[in-house]
Amino acid sequence: MTDTWLPTLITDTPQAGFELAITLSRRGVKYTQPDPEVLKKLRPVYAESADALIASSQVVAINFQTIAAANDYWRK
Amino acid sequence: MTDTWLPTLITDTPQAGFELAITLSRRGVKYTQPDPEVLKKLRPVYAESADALIASSQVVAINFQTIAAANDYWRK
Amino acid sequence: MTDTWLPTLITDTPQAGFELAITLSRRGVKYTQPDPEVLKKLRPVYAESADALIASSQVVAINFQTIAAANDYWRK
Amino acid sequence: MTDTWLPTLITDTPQAGFELAITLSRRGVKYTQPDPEVLKKLRPVYAESADALIASSQVVAINFQTIAAANDYWRK
Amino acid sequence: MTDTWLPTLITDTPQAGFELAITLSRRGVKYTQPDPEVLKKLRPVYAESADALIASSQVVAINFQTIAAANDYWRK
Amino acid sequence: MTDTWLPTLITDTPQAGFELAITLSRRGVKYTQPDPEVLKKLRPVYAESADALIASSQVVAINFQTIAAANDYWRK
Incomplete structure (x- = not known):
């Protein structure tokens, strides 16, 4: 993966930070399983499993903790 | 999801912060499984599973850690 | 749940902080499964499961981390 | 449990801090399952399960993170 | 393992930090199971398991939290 | 366990810190299951389980977070 997908942890709003946390979580999966076909096949499995949804x-x-700290919790 | 559901991490009280932590946790699930019908179907499964309740x-x-830090633990 | 159950994260002693961490953990369960009858039914299940006890x-x-930080680790 | 078992998070050495982290972890179990007979029965189960040992x-x-921070990592 | 594989936690960009977090995660596995043949055999197992991918x-x-803090979140 | 195995959290390099994190993780297991024979018997089980390796x-x-913070991330 040579494309730039994470230039900064700074976001304008907490909600944008939460969405970046989702991006990080998905990237963590993609680095382990880069094949989009396999990921597509797995999606319905975990998207209908309560345990997998809670784990996701x-x-x-966890990623939101990092991003929130990076943004000093958008306090100002 | 283009609606604004997380304008700030700041809350008046620890309890309101805890409730915001619950909102964040549910949103984390919804971003992975946005279909309300599927979520509705899964609810009785995890709400009666001790393991899933503990995981929830x-x-x-974890989300409360973030919110508590953002609010400087409501110390003053 | 409109009653006030978490007015502050500050406690007099580390042990009272640990007990508050237990309260937070139970509240996290109750928000997902508010029915006391279901919770009562589940209790013997997880209280005799090694895995569930470790998960609890x-x-x-995790909650104690938050409370300990809030109290500046009761250092003085 | 009205006895005092956690008067302070401060320890003389990192190793004593690690041992306190073990105490906290066991107390977390005991608050959920206070019956010593049940705990005794469960012990051989989890002490011979690789998954339970890793989870323990x-x-x-996690508890050591809290205690290490409380002791400012015993840096001086 | 006597080779130097972790000379610093500092990276130029958040993305390089994320990739270092992946390296740390794999090293954590290798220290427990150093045999490359076994690891190779396990790879298809976890790379096609939704649960294992989420756990990875x-x-x-978690490792990214550490690296992001080390880099002061690449704020400047 | 009365021997001194953790005199300090300070290490010269990040890599030595990572190796100390592995020591802490193993000690966490040993305090729960001190019998070396049982541990030896369990090793092949978890060393060939993808889930157990990821959990390890x-x-x-988590332990590396603590050690990295103790060493101020080896920033200087």
């Missing part, structure tokens, strides 16, 4: 939400929460 | 509580705990 | 202890540990 | 080590790691 | 992404997220 | 890597990542 947890990865997002 | 963990995601809330 | 992990949620407590 | 993770709870210790 | 979580380890990356 | 996660514990290492």
Whole structure:
């Protein structure tokens, strides 16, 4: 992956930061499984599993911690 | 999702912060599975599974860390 | 849930902070499954499962991180 | 549990801090399952399960983060 | 493992930091299972398991927290 | 365990810090299962399980957060 997909952790709003956290979480998956066909095949599996959805939400929460700290919690 | 659902991480009280943590946790799920019908179908599954409930509580705990830090732990 | 159950994260002692961490962990469960009858039914299941007990202890540990930081680790 | 088991997070050495992290992890279990007979019965189950041992080590790691921060990482 | 594979946590960009987080996550696996043949055999197993991919992404997220903090979030 | 195995969290390099994180993760296991015979028996089980290897890597990542912070990320 030589394209630039993460130039900065800074976002204008908390919501944009949350969406960036989702991007990071998906990229973490893609680095381990780069084949889009396999990912497409797995999607319906985890998108209908309560356990997988909660686990996904947890990865997002961890990445959001990082992004929120980077943005000083958008306090000003 | 173009609506604004997260304008700020700041809340008046710790309890409102905890409730915002729950909102973040649910949003993390919705971004992965946006179909409300599927989510509705999954709800009774995880709401009666001890493991899923504990896992959900963990995601809330992680998001609450972020929100508590953002609010400087409501110390003053 | 409109009652006030979390007015502050500040406690007098580390042990009271640990007990508050347990309260937070249980509240995280209750927000997802508010029905006390279901919770009562699930209790013997997870209270006799080693995996569920360890997972519960992990949620407590995460919440205790937040509360300990809020109290500046009760250093003075 | 009205006895005092956690008067402080401060320890003399990192190793004593690590041992306190183990105490916290076990207390997290005991608050959910206070019956010593049940705990005794569960012990051989999780002490011979690789997954449970790794999960236990993770709870210790999280509690050690808290204690290490409280002690300013024993830097001086 | 006596070769130097981690001379610094500092990277030029967030993306390079994310890639270093992936390196750390893989090294964590290699220290437990150093045999490249076994790792090669396991790869197709976890690369096609939704649960394993999400878990991998979580380890990356945790390591990225560390690296992002080390780089002061590439704020300047 | 009365021997001194953790006199300090300070290491010369990030890599030495990562290796200390592995030591901490293993010690977390040993405190729960001190019998070397049982540990030896479990090793092939988790060293050939993708899930257990990822979980191990996660514990290492959490301990590395602590050690990296203790060393101020080896920034100077």
